[in-house]
Amino acid sequence: MNKWFGLADCNNFYVSCERIFNLSARDIPVVVLSNNDGCVISRSQEAKDLGIEMGIPAHKISDNLKTKKLMVFSSNYALYGDISSRVMNCLNDLCPAVEVYSIDEAFLDLSIIPSEELYDFGIEIKRKIAKWTKIPISIGIAPTKSLAKVANRYAKKYHKEKGVFVIDSEEILEKILTETPIEDVWGIGRKYGKFLKGQQVNTALDFTKLPENFIRKYFSVVGLRLYRELKGESCLNLTEVADKKKVVQHTRSFGRYVNTLRDLEEVLTTFASKCAEKLRSQQSCANVISIYIRTNLFSKKAQYYNSITMNFDIPTNSTMEIQQKVLWGLKQIFVQGYDYKKAGVCFTGLVPNNAIQGNLFVQETESKCQKVSQLMDGINAKFGKGTIKFAVQGINTTWQGNAGKLSPKFTTIWKDIPKVE
DNA sequence: TCTGGGGTCCTAGGACCC
DNA sequence: TCTGGGGTCCTAGGACCC
Numbered sequence: 411m412n413k414w415f416g417l418a419d420c421n422n423f424y425v426s427c428e429r430i431f432n433l434s435a436r437d438i439p440v441v442v443l444s445n446n447d448g449c450v451i452s453r454s455q456e457a458k459d460l461g462i463e464m465g466i467p468a469h470k471i472s473d474n475l476k477t478k479k480l481m482v483f484s485s486n487y488a489l490y491g492d493i494s495s496r497v498m499n500c501l502n503d504l505c506p507a508v509e510v511y512s513i514d515e516a517f518l519d520l521s522i523i524p525s526e527e528l529y530d531f532g533i534e535i536k537r538k539i540a541k542w543t544k545i546p547i548s549i550g551i552a553p554t555k556s557l558a559k560v561a562n563r564y565a566k567k568y569h570k571e572k573g574v575f576v577i578d579s580e581e582i583l584e585k586i587l588t589e590t591p592i593e594d595v596w597g598i599g600r601k602y603g604k605f606l607k608g609q610q611v612n613t614a615l616d617f618t619k620l621p622e623n624f625i626r627k628y629f630s631v632v633g634l635r636l637y638r639e640l641k642g643e644s645c646l647n648l649t650e651v652a653d654k655k656k657v658v659q660h661t662r663s664f665g666r667y668v669n670t671l672r673d674l675e676e677v678l679t680t681f682a683s684k685c686a687e688k689l690r691s692q693q694s695c696a697n698v699i700s701i702y703i704r705t706n707l708f709s710k711k712a713q714y715y716n717s718i719t720m721n722f723d724i725p726t727n728s729t730m731e732i733q734q735k736v737l738w739g740l741k742q743i744f745v746q747g748y749d750y751k752k753a754g755v756c757f758t759g760l761v762p763n764n765a766i767q768g769n770l771f772v773q774e775t776e777s778k779c780q781k782v783s784q785l786m787d788g789i790n791a792k793f794g795k796g797t798i799k800f801a802v803q804g805i806n807t808t809w810q811g812n813a814g815k816l817s818p819k820f821t822t823i824w825k826d827i828p829k830v831e
Numbered sequence: 832t833c834t835g836g837g838g839t840c841c842t843a844g845g846a847c848c849c
Numbered sequence: 850t851c852t853g854g855g856g857t858c859c860t861a862g863g864a865c866c867c
Contacts, residue, residue: 469833661837707834
């Protein structure tokens with residue numbers, strides 16, 4: 411039996427989320443900015459038409475703000491995350507099997523759908539998602555995941571009205587691959603794209619015509635898989651259950667410069683506490699923690715970067731234990747006299763809670779710390795994030811990033827729920 | 832003035848073991 | 850003085866993704 415993969419991808423996802431509740435954002439150019447209102451990370455079609463590029467710094471679109479009717483939003487991840495899970499739930503209801511690939515994309519296993527019905531099936535999914543969630547999606551369908559990606563891109567670009575495209579014959583496959591520039595292929599980034607173009611490999615079709623030993627020589631097995639997938643041989647399966655994270659981190663730029671040890675303590679213990687919550691929510695403990703602090707890379711002033719990596723005697727996810735480690739580590743790397751702009755905390759060596767190796771030489775304090783963390787999680791779940799935290803995390807967190815254009819958390823906070831009057 | 836954040840996988844090379 | 854070969858594990862760095 412033939413395999414059929416679908417790729418459902420939300421169009422301009424963050425912008426589309428903002429448009430659900432904000433009617434004045436429809437039909438005009440809209441962009442959503444990254445954390446700290448730094449860069450453009452989502453654009454409506456109208457904003458794309460204005461020539462606003464993906465990833466450009468926000469200050470470079472200030473002209474558009476003045477002269478065009480451009481609407482700007484700070485990113486509202488509480489909203490996007492919630493809308494995303496609604497879309498994914500709908501896809502789960504409609505499809506035999508779903509792999510959530512990112513906040514706005516999912517692979518679908520459509521192998522049981524008769525091939526002559528695939529297109530209509532795609533149209534129906536799209537129609538229902540639009541009706542149920544107000545999010546427009548595009549769907550690409552093909553015999554491999556990589557080709558479903560290609561088909562999806564093609565649907566967005568050339569079949570915008572219908573938003574569905576199926577690669578179901580050799581002729582169509584060849585035509586699509588010819589019309590897909592190599593740098594637009596999933597898995598071909600800037601570096602490989604440049605290299606391939608230098609070799610006169612300009613389209614996805616050119617790539618599939620290369621001899622296999624060329625691929626083996628210049629690409630890893632990832633490239634080889636892609637090569638085979640583009641030729642129609644399915645190498646990547648659908649994985650319905652997401653694995654636990656292998657790395658958990660929290661890094662942010664600040665809304666203002668930070669110069670004191672005390673403020674950095676607030677920052678890093680806050681970041682560490684967010685990570686600890688993430689670790690507990692996936693029932694993992696960490697063996698290793700790294701922290702770093704840095705000045706503003708884009709500034710001409712004196713630069714400083716330093717990091718430290720520390721091991722725990724026994725893997726932990728307890729906020730208290732972690733914060734003690736952070737405070738000690740920060741003292742090792744902090745140097746007075748710089749304007750700090752960014753910091754981060756990263757946990758690695760993650761192990762499941764129930765598979766923790768004890769340490770002969772350390773007395774286990776299993777522990778009040780654990781209980782305190784669990785209690786705090788409970789309180790914060792009930793009364794809202796940040797209801798209770800450690801004093802070291804500070805109260806007047808003036809270093810927090812800018813988010814001047816933040817929309818309400820329409821679907822996740824009671825007081826923000828839209829009212830009909 | 833203002834430039835994001837969180838991930839994955841693979842490979843090469845060094846340390847170490849028998 | 851002569852000093853092998855096969856293997857594992859870990860880490861850093863690079864490439865990519867959304």
